[in-house]
Amino acid sequence: MTGVTVAYFDGLGKAEVIRVLLTYLNVEFKDVRFEEIPDEIRAKCSFGQVPYYEDSEVGSLVETNAIVRYIAAKYNIAGKDLVEKAKIDSIYESTDDVHVLHYQANKKGDEAEKERVRTVAIPKFFAAWEKLLSQSSTKFFFGDSITLADIAVFRVIGHVALFGYKVSTTPYPKLDALVNHIGSLPQIAKYISARKASTF
C-alpha cells in the first residue's frame, strides 16, 4: 500500500488528470468519490475545494495542478533539470488551457462558441503540440520516455472528446502516434475501458 488517496466528486472533472497520472505510474490509490464533500475531507481542504490528495510523504495536498506536479516530480517524470521542467510545465499548462476552454464553453452553452472551440481553438493547440513533438527526436515531447507533458496531452484530448469536443488527431501524425502509444499501455487501456460514464 502506498497510502495514496484521491478524493473528488463522482465524475472525471478536475480529478481525472490525477487519476490517469497515478494509473500510468502504476501507483495504487484509494479512489474516494462522493456527491457532496464530506466534512472530514472538507476539514483537510485548505481552500474548501477538491480534488484532495494524500500520501504518507506530503500529508494533505489540494489544488489539482499542484497535486499533478508533485506526483510527477516524485516519480521523476517532471523533467530532468530546471529548463526541461519549465518546458514540461508549459505544455502541462497548455492542457489546462484546453480543459478550461471546453469547460467554459459548455458552461456558457452557446452553440457558436462551442463550434469555435471545437473547430478553431482546440485544433490550434493540436497543431502547437504537433510542432513541439516534431522538434523532438523521439516520439515523446522530451527525451526517450514518457513525461508529464505526454500524459497530460493524452489525458486532455481524451477528456474533451467525451464532452462534445471530439477532435481527430489524424491530421497530426506525431500527436496521433503519441496518443495511440499511451492509450495502448496496458494499465491505461484497462483503466479507460473500465471507466464508467460521467456527466462531468
Place this chain on the structure above:
Amino acid sequence: MTGVTVAYFDGLGKAEVIRVLLTYLNVEFKDVRFEEIPDEIRAKCSFGQVPYYEDSEVGSLVETNAIVRYIAAKYNIAGKDLVEKAKIDSIYESTDDVHVLHYQANKKGDEAEKERVRTVAIPKFFAAWEKLLSQSSTKFFFGDSITLADIAVFRVIGHVALFGYKVSTTPYPKLDALVNHIGSLPQIAKYISARKASTF
C-alpha cells in the same frame, strides 16, 4: 544584463505576477509591452498566447504559471524539498484561483456575482491564508524567508484591489503583516508607486 524579457499587453493582466516576482528578486528585465502581439513575438509563443518570457538559460517560455514557477525555482524561492515545493505550489495555485474569480466576475459583469466574490469568495481565501500563516512559526508561509507563496499572495491581493475587489486584510493579522512587510520592501514599494494605471 540578465537577458531577461517579459512581453505582454500594456497592462497588468496575466504578466503582472511575473513582473512583481522579478522585481522582488531584483532581476532586471526588459518590460516589452504592446497593443497587439507583434509577429516576431507571436512566432516564439508556442500556443499563440502571451505573456512571453525569455532568458539565456531557458530560451523562450510561455504559460504564465510555468514562467512563474521556473523563475521561483531558478532563484530558490520555490521550496527547499519536494514536499515544501508542493505546498508552496498549492498556495500559488490558490492565488491563481482568486485571480480567475475576479476576472470571471468582471467579465460577466453581474453585480450580485461581483458582490458575492468580494464579500464571500475572496474573504474565504484570506481566511485560509491566515490559517496557513498561523501554522507557521515565522511571518512567512514557510521557513524564515520569503517564498513564491508569500509573493503570490501579496501580488493577488493588490491586484484584485485595483479592479473592484478591495478586501481589507485587517481582520487577518498575519496576512496583514505579511502584505505590509512585502509592500514595504524598497524594490517593491518603488515598483508599485511607479506603476501606471491599467484597465486590466
